[in-house]
Amino acid sequence: MRDDDLDERDAVRARSEDLAARAREADRFIARYALRLPPGADVDRVAEEIAIEQTVEVPADCIPEAVKADGVPGRVETIDARQDGGFEVAISYRADLAGGSLAGLLNLVYGNVSLVPGIRLVGLDLAPGQLAGLPGPGFGIDGLRRLLGVRDRPITATAIKPLGQPTAILAGLAGAYARGGIDIVKDDHGLHDQRMHPFAERVEACHEAIEEANRQTGGRCLYVPMVAGAPEAVEVQVAYAARLGVRAVMTAPLLTGFETVPRLARRHGMVVLAHPSFAGTFLHDPDHGMTPALLLGTFFRLAGADISIFPNSGGRFAFGRADCVAIAEALRAPLGRIAAALPAPAGGMSLERIGEMVDAFGADTVLLIGGALIRHDPDREVAARAFRAALDAALRERSGSA
Amino acid sequence: MRDDDLDERDAVRARSEDLAARAREADRFIARYALRLPPGADVDRVAEEIAIEQTVEVPADCIPEAVKADGVPGRVETIDARQDGGFEVAISYRADLAGGSLAGLLNLVYGNVSLVPGIRLVGLDLAPGQLAGLPGPGFGIDGLRRLLGVRDRPITATAIKPLGQPTAILAGLAGAYARGGIDIVKDDHGLHDQRMHPFAERVEACHEAIEEANRQTGGRCLYVPMVAGAPEAVEVQVAYAARLGVRAVMTAPLLTGFETVPRLARRHGMVVLAHPSFAGTFLHDPDHGMTPALLLGTFFRLAGADISIFPNSGGRFAFGRADCVAIAEALRAPLGRIAAALPAPAGGMSLERIGEMVDAFGADTVLLIGGALIRHDPDREVAARAFRAALDAALRERSGSA
Numbered sequence: 001m002r003d004d005d006l007d008e009r010d011a012v013r014a015r016s017e018d019l020a021a022r023a024r025e026a027d028r029f030i031a032r033y034a035l036r037l038p039p040g041a042d043v044d045r046v047a048e049e050i051a052i053e054q055t056v057e058v059p060a061d062c063i064p065e066a067v068k069a070d071g072v073p074g075r076v077e078t079i080d081a082r083q084d085g086g087f088e089v090a091i092s093y094r095a096d097l098a099g100g101s102l103a104g105l106l107n108l109v110y111g112n113v114s115l116v117p118g119i120r121l122v123g124l125d126l127a128p129g130q131l132a133g134l135p136g137p138g139f140g141i142d143g144l145r146r147l148l149g150v151r152d153r154p155i156t157a158t159a160i161k162p163l164g165q166p167t168a169i170l171a172g173l174a175g176a177y178a179r180g181g182i183d184i185v186k187d188d189h190g191l192h193d194q195r196m197h198p199f200a201e202r203v204e205a206c207h208e209a210i211e212e213a214n215r216q217t218g219g220r221c222l223y224v225p226m227v228a229g230a231p232e233a234v235e236v237q238v239a240y241a242a243r244l245g246v247r248a249v250m251t252a253p254l255l256t257g258f259e260t261v262p263r264l265a266r267r268h269g270m271v272v273l274a275h276p277s278f279a280g281t282f283l284h285d286p287d288h289g290m291t292p293a294l295l296l297g298t299f300f301r302l303a304g305a306d307i308s309i310f311p312n313s314g315g316r317f318a319f320g321r322a323d324c325v326a327i328a329e330a331l332r333a334p335l336g337r338i339a340a341a342l343p344a345p346a347g348g349m350s351l352e353r354i355g356e357m358v359d360a361f362g363a364d365t366v367l368l369i370g371g372a373l374i375r376h377d378p379d380r381e382v383a384a385r386a387f388r389a390a391l392d393a394a395l396r397e398r399s400g401s402a
Numbered sequence: 403m404r405d406d407d408l409d410e411r412d413a414v415r416a417r418s419e420d421l422a423a424r425a426r427e428a429d430r431f432i433a434r435y436a437l438r439l440p441p442g443a444d445v446d447r448v449a450e451e452i453a454i455e456q457t458v459e460v461p462a463d464c465i466p467e468a469v470k471a472d473g474v475p476g477r478v479e480t481i482d483a484r485q486d487g488g489f490e491v492a493i494s495y496r497a498d499l500a501g502g503s504l505a506g507l508l509n510l511v512y513g514n515v516s517l518v519p520g521i522r523l524v525g526l527d528l529a530p531g532q533l534a535g536l537p538g539p540g541f542g543i544d545g546l547r548r549l550l551g552v553r554d555r556p557i558t559a560t561a562i563k564p565l566g567q568p569t570a571i572l573a574g575l576a577g578a579y580a581r582g583g584i585d586i587v588k589d590d591h592g593l594h595d596q597r598m599h600p601f602a603e604r605v606e607a608c609h610e611a612i613e614e615a616n617r618q619t620g621g622r623c624l625y626v627p628m629v630a631g632a633p634e635a636v637e638v639q640v641a642y643a644a645r646l647g648v649r650a651v652m653t654a655p656l657l658t659g660f661e662t663v664p665r666l667a668r669r670h671g672m673v674v675l676a677h678p679s680f681a682g683t684f685l686h687d688p689d690h691g692m693t694p695a696l697l698l699g700t701f702f703r704l705a706g707a708d709i710s711i712f713p714n715s716g717g718r719f720a721f722g723r724a725d726c727v728a729i730a731e732a733l734r735a736p737l738g739r740i741a742a743a744l745p746a747p748a749g750g751m752s753l754e755r756i757g758e759m760v761d762a763f764g765a766d767t768v769l770l771i772g773g774a775l776i777r778h779d780p781d782r783e784v785a786a787r788a789f790r791a792a793l794d795a796a797l798r799e800r801s802g803s804a
Contacts, residue, residue: 053718056564057590058773063564072566072598097565099596101631103657107592107679111654114682115719115749135632162458162465163499164474188459190509194501196474229503230537230661231633252513255505257659260633277509280516281683281691289683316455317517347517371460 028092029130030077031109032123035087036287047076047089050119053112055097072097086287088122095126100133102258102303110290121290124298131336135259135304138266140339141332141364144306147247147271148183149220153395154363156387157184157344159370160206163191167205170197173380175209177373178221180384184307184366185210186224186250189275193229199237207244224248224273227261234260242268252277253303262304273344274305284318292323297330301341307366308341312357315348321360328361344368351376351387355394367391430494431532432479433511434525437489438689449478449491452521455514457499474499488689490524497528502535504660504705512692523692526700533738537661537706540668542741543734543766546708549649549673550585551622555797556765558789559586559746561772562608565593569607572599575782577611579775580623582786586709586768587612588626588652591677595631601639609646626650626675629663637666644670654679655705664706675746676707686720694725699732703743709768710743714759717750723762730763746770753778753789757796769793 035046048060051074056063063073077090098105113119137143145151158177160170170191177185187206193199203225210223227237227249234256238249248271251261255278265272276296282289283296292310300308308331311317313324328343343361346368357367369387377383437448450462453476458465465475479492500507515521539545547553560579562572572593579587589608595601605627612625629639629651636658640651650673653663657680667674678698684691685698694712702710710733713719715726730745745763748770759769771789779785 049718055592056566057561057592058564058776062773062776064567067564067566070566072564094598096597097592099594099631101635103630103632103654104594104596107594107630107654107657111591111657111679112682114680115678115685115713115721116682117686117720159459162460162469162474164458164469164472165466189513190457190459190499192501192506192509194506195498196496228505228509229501230505231659231665233503252505252509254656255509255513255660257633257662258657260659260662263633276517277513278516280514280518281687283517284519284690285683285687288686311517316451318519319517371464374460374464 027095027127027129028071028075029095029127030090030092030123030125031121033089033091034082034120034122034287035089036118036120037086038118043079043087043089044076047079047091050074050089050113051076051091053116054091054108055093057112095130098130102134102299105130105134105302106258106299114289118287120286120288121294124294126336128336131302131338134302134338135262135266136302136335136338137272137304137306137341138262138269139271139306141342143339144271144342147220148222150183152363154358154361154391155183155342155366156181156391157186157366157368158182158373158384158387159186159188159368160191161188161370161374163188163197167197167202170202171205171209174206174223175213176380177384178210178213178219179217180381181217181219181388182221182384184222184224184248186273187226188370189226189250189252189277192226193233193237199225200240203241203246204244207241207246211245222248222271224250224271226250226275228252228256231260235264238264238268238270242270247271248273250275253300253305254278258299258303266304271306272304273307273309274300274303275309276311291326292319293326293330297327298335301331301335302338306341307344309344309346309368311347312345312349314353315346317347325360328365332364340364342366346370348372351390354390355397358391358394358398429497429529429531430473430477431497431529432492432494432525432527433523435491435493435515436484436522436524436689437491438520439488440520445481445489445491446478449481449493452476452491452515453478453493455518456493456510457495459514497532500532504536504701507532507536508660508701516691520689522688522690523696526696530738533704533740536704536740537664537668538704538737538740539674539706539708539743540664540671541673541708543744545741546673546744549622550624552585554765556760556763556793557585557744557768558583558793559588559768559770560584560775560786560789561588561590561770562593563590563772563776565590565599569599569604572604573607573611576608576625577615578782579786580612580615580621581619582783583619583621583790584623584786586624586626586650588675589628590772591628591652591654591679594628595635595639601627602642605643605648606646609643609648613647624650624673626652626673628652628677630654630658633662636662640666640670640672644672649673650675652677655702655707656680660701660705668706673708674706675709675711676702676705677711678713693728694721695728695732699729700737703733703737704740708743709746711746711748711770713749714747714751716755717748719749727762730767734766742766744768748772750774753792756792757799760793760796760800
């Protein structure tokens with residue numbers, strides 16, 4: 001990187017910090033959008049339209065003076081050219097318009113403009129007071145490490161799969177993984193409450209199998225059932241799991257609502273895993289939607305995820321390395337009183353890639369390996385031991401070379 | 403259209419019906435995907451990968467024989483070349499894997515593949531038994547017409563806006579619209595439960611203003627508060643509105659969860675309006691996401707929307723005419739025991755376009771005009787009368803010319 005670039009980056013950063021500080025003083029916060037405009041479009045006008053669309057939603061000449069004076073319409077703060085030929089626009093909003101819920105915040109920063117192509121949400125500088133109403137992780141990294149009894153090293157995780165097998169077999173797999181030393185054993189996200197896989201029966205059997213394994217090994221393997229369905233069903237599922245003594249649940253925020261399961265989980269003192277199912281359309285278009293770091297990092301964390309699962313680069317999905325590292329940073333970076341959460345890179349990972357994943361994501365990471373474990377050895381306990389051994393070897397290698 | 407094309411369309415349709423019938427016999431249903439593949443990609447392999455990703459989610463050689471024999475993995479039924487150079491793939495899934503909730507169905511047909519670019523969900527042939535667990539509209543077109551006392555003609559609607567004004571002013575606007583003869587007066591979707599606009603205060607005042615107007619006019623104008631926020635808050639809001647006697651609520655399914663508000667509304671006998679906020683990333687890419695007809699038509703209707711609001715062509719958003727008509731068709735087409743719902747084209751509509759909207763969408767439509775009413779006349783009652791007069795004129799013109 002040239003010195004010029006560094007100077008420019010510093011200047012941009014200083015300006016950005018100044019902007020955020022001014023917004024906070026006025027009880028406003030900043031959302032940054034990357035715009036890709038059609039030829040001939042007027043960037044000032046488009047920026048102004050976003051500011052209005054996301055707030056007062058009337059023609060500019062129909063906004064009452066008092067509403068303007070109160071700062072209710074979004075305010076275009078800066079417009080900069082981007083190196084990719086587009087623009088970056090910073091718009092400030094009154095923080096109280098979001099109303100203290102994640103749904104309100106998402107509506108304010110990306111509700112209606114999600115329907116307008118060429119607008120991507122790329123940054124958010126929240127006002128400290130705004131974080132008060134948002135749940136955030138109930139455990140966070142420290143709480144989860146205490147629960148698991150795992151210090152310092154990356155946490156191992158796998159999934160109970162494939163679906164379609166009798167409950168006794170699924171529970172058998174769960175127990176074998178736990179005996180083999182995996183820290184977290186979660187349901188595959190396609191398991192919820194189906195005729196083939198009734199929630200109550202499956203969760204009781206898998207929980208029992210893992211508890212039995214824990215009694216044998218003295219370990220603290222955590223079982224994570226998938227919770228999904230209609231809202232009343234979700235409530236019943238979480239309460240049922242809590243009664244059994246299950247300490248964690250998994251949810252897909254885009255399917256069940258961002259805060260639905262996390263709020264229930266917090267009531268019962270349970271860890272929350274967030275799954276990216278149905279979230280992909282926000283992420284695949286470099287000119288629309290939002291950055292993976294915002295959705296699967298910041299927003300999932302604010303919603304209450306202790307662990308956010310995402311498709312790692314080099315797997316079955318199309319995320320790049322930089323995106324994945326940015327998700328991890330968004331989960332772990334300081335964010336007011338909101339606890340830090342753990343990234344769980346997944347989606348076609350293998351034992352051979354453990355060292356590389358440790359290098360990329362560091363110790364505060366959940367290494368989630370599913371299908372590759374099955375392929376490694378049909379005996380799941382043996383496969384689990386191999387996972388743990390591969391991790392230990394990678395860590396030894398790294399501490400030796402340090 | 404040439405005869406060849408018609409023949410081809412008939413042949414495709416006959417084949418599609420045959421496929422759906424075969425799937426139903428086996429308690430399966432069909433999802434159709436349009437694929438846009440990178441050069442050199444093998445369409446058979448990609449189709450097979452989707453079928454596996456959405457169900458068993460393990461490498462193909464790790465699927466147990468019994469799971470295959472039970473038809474648990476998705477099954478590629480047909481692959482056809484599309485005229486646009488891509489492919490259309492029909493995959494059948496066991497209906498019971500969706501588990502009787504909309505979240506389960508969406509997860510099964512578009513959960514993980516949302517994360518893979520170039521895959522668009524373009525069709526769905528549900529099995530009749532599958533509809534049993536899904537709520538659908540509580541009122542539907544007939545029920546809503548009875549509630550409003552509006553027969554045959556399109557229904558008029560507007561929004562209370564802009565936000566940022568004191569409650570008394572918002573309530574005054576609501577009352578004026580109702581006195582002017584608008585059928586449905588809804589909150590702007592940015593109004594929910596903020597410091598500036600506390601839900602209880604606003605909803606009571608607006609409801610009272612509209613009831614007072616109804617007493618004066620003998621009309622039955624329906625007030626629709628926006629419900630949003632964390633799940634417990636939403637529950638409190640709906641219950642509070644119901645206690646006041648409010649008969650309708652609005653929700654943004656992508657923000658609050660597809661079924662959260664509709665299930666609460668049904669419990670209280672309330673009409674549901676669905677708003678497309680935060681839904682746009684599913685719709686903007688012709689090679690990814692899903693058709694607007696599926697998301698804002700079929701899925702919003704299945705979730706329980708009596709009215710689905712969408713950005714009409716020619717307004718502030720980028721939907722085409724054909725997409726909008728297809729949404730309306732998906733809301734109103736026969737769908738087992740699920741009631742028909744009303745399309746509400748919106749987003750920058752004006753009085754001048756009423757005739758054209760009537761032509762495009764027919765009588766079973768909600769004409770939602772917001773900002774343009776404000777611009778038409780600062781006196782909202784006068785503006786409302788003008789809206790009704792413009793509609794009546796358009797209808798007279800059309801019945802005269804029939």
